[in-house]
Amino acid sequence: MKQFVFHLSISPKQYLAYYRGTITQVVVPCSTGVTIQFPAGLLTPFVTESGIQGRFRLTCDDNHKGSRLQRLAG
Secondary structure: OEEEEEEEEEOHHHHHHHHOOOOOEEEEEOOOOOEEEEEHHHHHHHOEOOEEEEEEEEEEOOOOOOOEEEEEOO
16 A cells, blocks of 8 residues: 655635636645645545645555545644
């Protein structure tokens, strides 16, 4: 399993582009310096009135399939 840790700060206004499907992929730099891309739909459970904020971990298999996104504490 591969794991990627990163921070997201997406305002409610910015998230509208993801919600409407204008933007379908999220591209973000990880704490290791590598840049990853994942489907914007994985963000849906984490949307609040203030957008999406926090540290996250994306987990996938060795072929980069079966992605799972978790919000991390702190």
